[in-house]
Amino acid sequence: MKIAVCVKVISEEPIWLKGNHRIDPETLRLARGDRALLSPFDRHAVEEALRLKEAAGEGEVVVVSMAPAMAGDALRAALAMGADRVLLVADDALRGSDLLVTGRVLARALEREAPDLVLFGPQGEDSNGAVLSAAVAERLHVPVVSQAARVEAVAGRVRVERKTEKGHDVIEAPLPCVISVVTSINQPRYAAARGTIAAKTKPVDVLSLADLGIAPEQAGHAGAGTDVNAIRDPPPRAEAHLIRNDDGTAAEQVLAYLGERGLL
């Protein structure tokens, strides 16, 4: 079974510390730190791909990413976990790409690989992983299952368990298909020293837009469907409605509040 895992490369700094000076005021884009890392969320997708390959007893795990060329090293972390090779789409013309462009580029890269299964990671902070899986599946004309908490692949089909707002579902689909996973699906393995050494010699192929047959005007800001006008400080949260439980009616007031907002 050939499994492609679509991953994102993120900047090293912890997001919660930084606030709006992580945004480049000139380009209104996320300023990248000096060091790139494989998104910790996407390690769950890599782990699941490795488990499925191990369960099948054969196959190949290809890591696919759209990122700056410097991200090649970060993607070796997936190779150190056990993935077989990396396909990195890197092109200056990709700067300012949105969901529309990213879906277009990943789908085109995946078409070249023709995997049996495409995995995406969970939605991360400021990541569009969760929406990308459905966009890519649409372009590949294959079924999609998101939020997978358990995946089994048997006899050309997948069986996926997932939990949504509406309960537990078991969904079946034929291969090829696209699946996005949640973090609870597994515990990503640490790369052993041996894996890190092996990763150094595994192939990292870098493709340009021209290699994929995508015109520059179909990529980056030019090809995007959305735009960023401005970055500001967030609005202050509306002041809380405070009540005291002096008369013992607080529970009733909370009940009424939740009822009015359709939360019961």
Place this chain on the structure above:
Amino acid sequence: MTETLVYVEDDGGEPTADSLGVLSKAVDLGGEVGAVLCGSAVAGSAARLREFGAARVYVAEHPALSDQVPQPRVDVLARLHGERGFESLLFATSTLTADIAAGLAARLETGLNWDLVELERRDGALVGTRLALDDSVSVEVAWKRKPQLALIRPGTFEPQRRADEATVENVEVSFEDWSTQAVVVEHRDVQGEEQSIEDAVVIVAGGRGIGRPENLALLDELAAVLDGAVAATMPLVDMGWCPQSMQVGQTGKRVRPKLYIACGVAGAIQHKVGMDRSGTIVAINTDPNAPIFRFCDLGVIGDVCDVVPGLTELIRRQRA
């Protein structure tokens, strides 16, 4: 021409409150607004929808729409858009609608902005606001193509009833062959089960202010009647009252339920970063100066042991 189409999610014969909130916002933005419902039996929801200001309610009923899967719905919306030509299509975010909107954006080769907390019309075009990087920045977003697709953060807009009544129209449906291949073979409701906190729609969280480990039972009971999960702050995990898997915060999990009920939680920054993207935050704490009262929606100054059991009982009675 209908300018805006709002996708209305049906939950057991009722339109969801979040969908109605987005519909109300669309009506406020002006122009003719349509609403679309997809399912195998959604006539009940359609009737309820009529009083929320849409000029038209489009109903797509088909057995292939009985499963809560996105791709057949992409087909319905793409066809309806092909026939009517909407300026914008709006969705209240859920697991299902995020996939529908993303698939539709790819099909129509157009832009999708998601997780919006505000939407306005400027010179005829939509402008949205998205909170990014853990809500530490506010991003003003726009669209470069039409139709303009948007996913709105849950709990953002309130539903409002209107005087006008919509006309209800059944629409024809057809499906692409890849759209009907993912099928739900089993479904069961989450009721009464232990949930992982990342997936929970409702979280009841405990902090040091609950006093004693025995009081966690009060939180369990409240979570049970709300079909929710129980979470904890770092001190409770450090004291060994709760396993690490329950911890929300900087060194724990980041959660975003629709409802977060913080019981005896002071609201330290380390906890705040893990939960302040929740839809509605209710805080119960004896200390009126607790930081959590500065970033909750409803604050109760009182003892968890006094308030929580009463609330549990009231909800249980209402649900019975």
